[in-house]
Amino acid sequence: MEFFDLIKARYSVRAYRPDPISEEKLQRILEAARLAPTAANRQAFKLIITKTKGREEELRRLYHREWFIQAPLIIGIVATPELAWKRRDGKNYADVDAAIVMDHLILAAANEGLGTCWIGAFDPAVAREIFALPENVEPVAFTPLGYPADSPQPKKRKSLSELVCYDRWA
Ligand SMILES: Cc1cc2nc3c(=O)[nH]c(=O)nc-3n(C[C@H](O)[C@H](O)[C@H](O)COP(=O)(O)O)c2cc1C
Numbered sequence: 001m002e003f004f005d006l007i008k009a010r011y012s013v014r015a016y017r018p019d020p021i022s023e024e025k026l027q028r029i030l031e032a033a034r035l036a037p038t039a040a041n042r043q044a045f046k047l048i049i050t051k052t053k054g055r056e057e058e059l060r061r062l063y064h065r066e067w068f069i070q071a072p073l074i075i076g077i078v079a080t081p082e083l084a085w086k087r088r089d090g091k092n093y094a095d096v097d098a099a100i101v102m103d104h105l106i107l108a109a110a111n112e113g114l115g116t117c118w119i120g121a122f123d124p125a126v127a128r129e130i131f132a133l134p135e136n137v138e139p140v141a142f143t144p145l146g147y148p149a150d151s152p153q154p155k156k157r158k159s160l161s162e163l164v165c166y167d168r169w170a
Contacts, residue, residue, distance in 0.1 A: 001111050010107060011153070013115025016071035016146035025112045026073075029145070032108030036101040039085035039093040045101055045140075048076040048131050052144075058130045063122045063142065071115070071146025076127065077102050079138045098140040106143065115148035 001009065026049075033047060052059055052069045059069045068074070077098045084094035106116045119142040127139040157163075 010110040015150035033105040036104040038097040044083035071144035
């Protein structure tokens with residue numbers, strides 16, 4: 001898809017068909033995530049991919065919305081802050097890196113005709129338990145990955161004049 005069409009076409013999908021995703025599509029989506037930039041190229045993240053089938057009860061505990069488990073796959077991104085780049089004042093970029101990787105993944109999925117929805121409101125304790133995460137890693141986001149069963153709504157966004165300023169904060 002042409003880049004700007006893709007940006008406009010992506011939306012948060014909150015209903016999915018259970019149809020399987022081909023391995024080729026999945027690999028292209030994962031490759032887009034792999035090529036994402038990270039601060040100082042530290043790549044301090046891991047993607048966890050899991051099939052929903054057979055794990056419905058656990059995944060419901062992770063994020064309690066029926067549509068979350070309708071898609072055939074769930075993908076999570078987990079950061080390792082101790083390996084991520086830190087600015088001199090101590091700010092850790094692990095979450096920023098993870099967000100960029102997830103955005104690459106989500107846009108690549110839309111380009112394959114697949115739906116996603118950023119999930120930030122998951123239960124981190126459940127994520128640690130069901131994916132056996134070690135102490136030193138941080139689950140950042142999850143998304144279902146599957147064919148959409150809903151349609152996009154018009155995008156509600158602030159105007160550019162509210163979001164952009166020039167030369168100084170205004
Ligand atoms: C960091 C982040 C966290 C989000 N967490 C959730 C979530 O937990 N549940 C949900 O339904 N949508 C979640 N969303 C989706 C947003 O609500 C959605 O992107 C926004 O309303 C704009 O709509 P659009 O994605 O359809 O353009 C999240 C989005 C982002 C970027």
